């Protein structure tokens with residue numbers, strides 16, 4: 001800016017002025033959100049306040065408009081928090097996540113809903129489903145697949161017996177660190193705690209650096225971090241949140257074997273999300289056990305040129321149908337070509353359940 005002062009005092013005065021302007025604008029925005037809430041409840045007493053499609057549009061627009069010097073993801077994260085606070089003014093949102101505190105799922109929940117949501121740790125994936133189903137919380141966050149280790153079967157299986165719908169997705173880059181406490185004798189580490197998935201994601205690094213250490217699998221990375229606090233000869237593999245929560249030090253950073261290691265999480269709830277303009281749909285399909293079943297199922301997607309983003313098979317638990325397929329594809333169920341494909345699949349399948357159409361992860 002041409003009239004930006006050059007001296008420190010002048011620059012700080014300018015920053016104070018800008019902060020006042022930003023605060024006034026944020027307050028004005030919050031007032032607007034409050035009015036949105038009044039409008040929503042006037043039209044419909046059962047109104048839902050959290051609107052994933054609108055949030056995705058707001059964040060995408062911010063990223064498109066941004067000219068720097070902050071990078072677009074950073075700018076979107078700031079707006080993520082502003083929206084989170086605005087939503088809390090409309091209605092405080094309660095979110096259950098796969099705990100305990102300090103897990104990557106908690107990090108995913110924060111990334112998606114921001115700091116103003118009230119988040120509650122659950123001991124297991126099916127508990128997250130149960131809490132949302134029972135109405136004890138508004139939404140749930142569960143992991144569904146990791147780029148190195150593949151699908152999280154518990155989550156897919158939970159969908160089979162549940163009426164929950166998918167309202168969103170979050171992708172998180174997973175960075176693992178080797179962590180120790182103040183009491184750890186770093187040259188004497190003989191035991192390493194972590195979640196089995198994390199061990200698998202850091203296998204080569206561990207073989208190279210700690211081939212002799214005993215690898216002890218535990219229920220979560222956060223639990224691994226907790227255990228290290230009390231043992232002088234142990235270390236943990238976990239992420240930043242767990243390290244911070246238990247005050248541990250990183251001995252080695254980003255030790256995952258694949259630099260692009262990431263996990264996808266799903267937001268579950270009981271609302272159908274309208275189109276955001278860049279959406280995905282998840283379905284689960286049971287097919288009869290006959291030759292060519294998979295071909296018959298996929299053929300309409302190919303003909304309508306719909307991009308499949310994931311296909312998983314799970315054994316059916318009903319015993320009647322042998323194959324159950326989980327399919328993710330680009331597009332929203334309200335788009336005519338997607339609706340046409342779903343109609344055709346319905347005819348060919350023994351059973352079809354649309355788990356939800358939702359915005360592609362933005363942040």
Ligand SMILES: O=C(O)C(=O)C[C@]1(C(=O)O)C=C[C@@H](O)C=C1
Pocket residue numbers: 033036037049050051052054055058082083084086087090
């Ligand atoms: O547009 C809305 O429906 C709002 O409630 C406003 C707002 C926002 O702050 O922009 C807040 C919460 C919703 O999840 C989406 C957007």
